[in-house]
Amino acid sequence: MSKRIEVNDLNVYYSKFLAVEGVSLTIEPRTVTALIGPSGCGKSTFLRTLNRMHEVIPGAYVKGEVLIDGNNLYGPGVDPVLVRRQVGMVFQRPNPFPTMSIGDNVLAGVKLNNRRMAKSDADDLIEKSLRGANLWNEVKDRLDKPGSSLSGGQQQRLCIARAIAVQPDVILMDEPCSALDPISTLAIEDLIEEMKADYTIVIVTHNMQQASRVSDRTGFFNIAGTGKPGRLIEYSDTTTIFSNPSIQATEDYVSGRFG
Amino acid sequence: MSTTTVAVPLTNSLTAGKLPRHSGPVVLLVSWLVTAAVFLIVQLSGASTSFNVAGTLFFGTVLYCIAIYLLSFFVEGVRKAKDRLVTALVTAAFVIALLPLISLVATTVISGLPAFLTPTFFTSSQRNVVGPGGGALHAVIGTLLITGLATLISVPIGLLSAIYLTEYGRGRLARAITFFVDVMTGIPSIVAGLFAFALFSLLFNDPGIRFGFGGAIALSVLMIPVVVRSSEEMLKLVPNELREAAYALGVPKWLTILKVVLPTSLAGIVTGIMISISRVIGETAPLLIISGFTASMNYDLFNERMMTLPVFVYTQYANQGTDTQAYLDRAWAGALTLILIVMVLNALARLIAKLFSPKLGR
Numbered sequence: 001m002s003k004r005i006e007v008n009d010l011n012v013y014y015s016k017f018l019a020v021e022g023v024s025l026t027i028e029p030r031t032v033t034a035l036i037g038p039s040g041c042g043k044s045t046f047l048r049t050l051n052r053m054h055e056v057i058p059g060a061y062v063k064g065e066v067l068i069d070g071n072n073l074y075g076p077g078v079d080p081v082l083v084r085r086q087v088g089m090v091f092q093r094p095n096p097f098p099t100m101s102i103g104d105n106v107l108a109g110v111k112l113n114n115r116r117m118a119k120s121d122a123d124d125l126i127e128k129s130l131r132g133a134n135l136w137n138e139v140k141d142r143l144d145k146p147g148s149s150l151s152g153g154q155q156q157r158l159c160i161a162r163a164i165a166v167q168p169d170v171i172l173m174d175e176p177c178s179a180l181d182p183i184s185t186l187a188i189e190d191l192i193e194e195m196k197a198d199y200t201i202v203i204v205t206h207n208m209q210q211a212s213r214v215s216d217r218t219g220f221f222n223i224a225g226t227g228k229p230g231r232l233i234e235y236s237d238t239t240t241i242f243s244n245p246s247i248q249a250t251e252d253y254v255s256g257r258f259g
Numbered sequence: 260m261s262t263t264t265v266a267v268p269l270t271n272s273l274t275a276g277k278l279p280r281h282s283g284p285v286v287l288l289v290s291w292l293v294t295a296a297v298f299l300i301v302q303l304s305g306a307s308t309s310f311n312v313a314g315t316l317f318f319g320t321v322l323y324c325i326a327i328y329l330l331s332f333f334v335e336g337v338r339k340a341k342d343r344l345v346t347a348l349v350t351a352a353f354v355i356a357l358l359p360l361i362s363l364v365a366t367t368v369i370s371g372l373p374a375f376l377t378p379t380f381f382t383s384s385q386r387n388v389v390g391p392g393g394g395a396l397h398a399v400i401g402t403l404l405i406t407g408l409a410t411l412i413s414v415p416i417g418l419l420s421a422i423y424l425t426e427y428g429r430g431r432l433a434r435a436i437t438f439f440v441d442v443m444t445g446i447p448s449i450v451a452g453l454f455a456f457a458l459f460s461l462l463f464n465d466p467g468i469r470f471g472f473g474g475a476i477a478l479s480v481l482m483i484p485v486v487v488r489s490s491e492e493m494l495k496l497v498p499n500e501l502r503e504a505a506y507a508l509g510v511p512k513w514l515t516i517l518k519v520v521l522p523t524s525l526a527g528i529v530t531g532i533m534i535s536i537s538r539v540i541g542e543t544a545p546l547l548i549i550s551g552f553t554a555s556m557n558y559d560l561f562n563e564r565m566m567t568l569p570v571f572v573y574t575q576y577a578n579q580g581t582d583t584q585a586y587l588d589r590a591w592a593g594a595l596t597l598i599l600i601v602m603v604l605n606a607l608a609r610l611i612a613k614l615f616s617p618k619l620g621r
Contacts, residue, residue, distance in 0.1 A: 056506055058429060085509030095500040099522040109508035112518045159504070166508055 002029040002200040003069045003086075003169040005050065010064035011229075012045050012054065019045050021229035023064075025219060032192060032201045034211035034238065037221030037253070042230025043204045046221070047172050050202060051087035052080040068170065085109075088168035092175040094155035096147030096162070103143035105158055106130060109166035125165055133161035134191050153184025160191065164199070171195065173203040177210065189214050208254055212242050220250045276334045283343070286327050291319035320351055364598070371595030374588035384566075385554035391585035395593050397556045398571035402600070404560055405471050405550065405567055406540045409478035414532055416479075417486025424487070425494040426516055443484035451480040452545025459549070469551035471565035477545035482535050489531025493524040526612035533608030537601045543569035568597045 005027040012020040020042035027033050035043040048054040049062050052073060066073040073083050096105045106126045110117055117125070126143065130136040135157040139150070147158055156176060163171055173192075177185040192201060192214045205211050211218055219235040234241060234250045245251045295315045301307050324347050332340035374380060377392070384397035420440070424433055455477035460468045497520050505515040521528075551564035552574045575590035 051507065053503065053507060056503060081509050081511050083509075084507055089503075089507035091500060091503065091507075093500060095498070095504045097501060097504070097519060097523075099519075108505070109510070112505060112508065112510040112514055114514065162504075162508065 002198060004029050005170065005200065005202075006067040006070075007050075008065045008067070010046070010049060010062065010066060012042065012049055013061050013063070014057065015059035018229040020049075020221075021231055023232045025232060025235045027200060027202060027217070029200050030196060030198075031216040032196050032203060032214050033217045033219065034215035035202065035204045035219045035221060036206070036208060036211050037230070037233075038223065039206075040226075040230075041221040041223040043221050044174050045230070046232075047174055047202060047204050048089075050170070050172055051089055052083045053089060055080065085166060086168055087170040087172060088163035088166060090156070090159050090163050090171065090173045090176045093179050094152055094159050096150070096155050096158050098146065098148050100147060101144045102139050102147050102150070102158060105147040106161050106165050108162055129161040129165040130158075132164050132195070133157045134187060134194075135161055151184075153180045153187060156180060156184065156188060157191065160188070164195070168199070170200045170202070173201065175204050175206060178206060185210070208242070212238055218242070220245075220247075220253060222249055222253070275336060275339075278331060278334050282330070283327065286330065287320075287323045290323040290326055291315060294319040294322055320347075323347060324351075367591060367595050367598060370588070371591035371593075374585075374592035375595050380589075380592060384556045386556070388554070389580050390582045391588075393589070395568065395571055395589065395596060397553070398566040398568045398593060399596060399600075400556065400558065401471065401550070401565040402540060402568040402597070404558070405474045405478065405546065405565065406536060408472065408475035408560060409482055409539060410532070410536055412475060412479040413482040413486050413535070417483045417535075418490050418528065420483075420487045421490035421494055422516060424491050426512070426520070440484045440487045443480070444488065446480065448477075448481055448542050449544040449548070451477045452548035454480060455545065455549045469549065469564045470562060471550050471557070471560035474546045474550035474565065474567065475560065477549050478539040478542060481542065481545070482539045485535035485538055486532060489534065490524075490528050493527035493531060494520060496527065497523045522615075526616035529611045529615065530608050533604050536604055540601060540604075541569050541597060543573055546570050547573065568593050568600075572597070 007023055007025050007027075010020070010023045011018060023046055035047065037043050045054065050066060050073075054060050054062060062074055064074070068086065072078070096102075097108055100108060103122075103126050104111060106129050107117070107122055110122075110125070127136060127140075130139065135154060138154060139145075139158075142149075147155065150158060156179070160171075160176075177188055180188070189210065192203065195201060203211075203214065215238045217236065218238045218241040220233045220241060221230050222233045223230045234245055234247045236245070240246075241250060242254050245254065251257075297318075298307075298311045298315050302310050324344060327347060328340050328344045331343045377394075379392055380394040381396055381399070383394040385393045385395075386397075420436065424436060428436065455473045456468070458476070459470075459473045460466050501519055501523060502515055505519045506512075510518075546567045547570050550567060550570070552570050553564040553566050557563050557565045572590045572593040575586045575593065579586040
């Protein structure tokens with residue numbers, strides 16, 4: 001189910017502005033990869049290029065290639081919609097659909113695509129996804145209530161359930177815990193740990209403890225100055241990045257002596 | 260809130276002077292009484308023949324503003340005094356704004372009710388009626404048909420334009436559309452009527468053409484920009500995060516718009532459409548030109564003249580017969596019917612908005 005991601009010399013542009021330059025890395029299947037770095041250094045921009053969400057912003061485009069199990073996402077004739085069905089995404093702020101119930105939110109990927117599903121299959125998928133997101137016990141009695149009636153942490157886990165309900169190969173998480181309290185954060189970190197068995201996970205985070213807790217590999221992004229493109233400075237095992245980084249800038253950042 | 264806490268030995272440094280609780284209304288009443296007394300003296304002295312109610316209320320309110328400011332200034336300090344003064348002014352402005360509306364509704368109800376309540380008003384047309392009696396059924400039917408058709412034409416065009424502008428439109432074409440929509444909102448309604456008349460008289464080569472469909476076209480010209488504008492604002496309010504959430508699930512753009520963006524903003528769009536209907540349902544000038552007026556029933560939008568309520572009101576008033584009062588009564592009753600239709604539409608819009616709005620309750 002999980003897949004290997006290979007990025008070769010990727011440049012990301014917003015119109016004429018080069019936002020991220022020359023990123024090359026390989027993400028192994030069934031691993032958690034954390035991307036850390038200061039604000040505005042292009043972590044989220046890079047993450048969004050991994051499922052072509054980047055181009056939703058007008059004027060944005062990409063040069064270089066991203067291979068998922070050898071298939072180039074940016075090859076000619078590639079349909080971004082098909083890419084996004086393989087590579088799911090969880091956003092910084094929980095964003096359940098306000099017009100849908102909790103159950104419908106989980107089924108959103110199916111229902112919005114006009115696919116029909118037997119009632120029993122749908123119920124199974126809801127239960128499986130919500131169990132996968134560690135939310136089933138909390139919401140099983142009120143699946144018909146609106147998704148916005150949940151707390152922030154529950155909403156974020158609902159969004160994760162929604163993302164895994166379409167059975168993607170890769171899940172991207174853009175600072176999934178930044179709007180949550182420590183207990184909800186812990187719940188989601190535990191969840192990431194469990195999900196690692198089935199999915200390839202890439203997570204952007206500002207919290208270095210979180211990166212060291214959940215990830216196997218860590219990439220450090222940095223920016224030389226305002227208006228300059230962000231770059232991948234170092235990419236290595238998480239333990240190496242946090243204990244024995246090979247580049248001075250990485251060590252300054254992870255030890256808090258940055259800037 | 261009289262703070263008579265004598266038992267507490269310590270003085271709280273956060274306390275400040277405060278007027279008694281109902282001092283506002285009391286001061287207002289006293290001001291009105293004082294001015295009333297002044298006007299009574301003026302009347303009794305013979306300088307005026309009648310008691311001046313409007314003057315009493317006006318000068319009483321002015322006196323209240325001054326009195327409450329001074330009173331509050333000396334007891335509560337300058338900040339509270341300003342607050343009370345501005346509160347008084349804002350409330351007065353609100354009441355003044357409301358006065359014409361209440362007066363208008365009251366006049367219409369009082370003058371329109373006699374004819375409105377006659378049994379024939381909603382069962383017959385004006386055909387062969389010269390004195391009292393007859394009804395406005397032909398006008399009600401005409402208004403509903405023409406406005407309904409105008410809505411059927413305008414809503415798809417307007418809504419799709421709004422979707423284009425918010426979801427797809429970039430660059431020059433989108434800016435041109437926005438500009439022309441803005442220009443179209445400013446078109447005088449008579450111009451829309453002349454446009455429809457010119458269009459159809461040229462198309463059918465008939466210099467005296469009158470039919471309901473033309474009226475619907477004229478109303479659409481007025482209605483489309485309002486629908487575009489209001490729907491566009493509503494669609495813009497849908498958070499981008501919801502669109503991105505749908506895209507990230509592998510949902511194509513058109514399905515995202517259809518199943519996420521539109522349902523989320525449906526309540527606002529429906530309200531906007533209802534407002535645009537209210538805007539055109541009372542149009543007289545374009546319908547007078549292209550739909551004409553008649554005393555008979557006409558259910559066919561594509562043939563013959565068609566009466567509408569605003570035009571009915573106008574003709575009843577403009578072409579009074581020998582029994583003047585009967586015609587005036589019918590004009591007022593027509594106006595009352597129109598107001599009632601708009602009120603029902605607004606109530607419907609609120610109901611729909613409530614039913615469709617995203618549920619936030621627990």
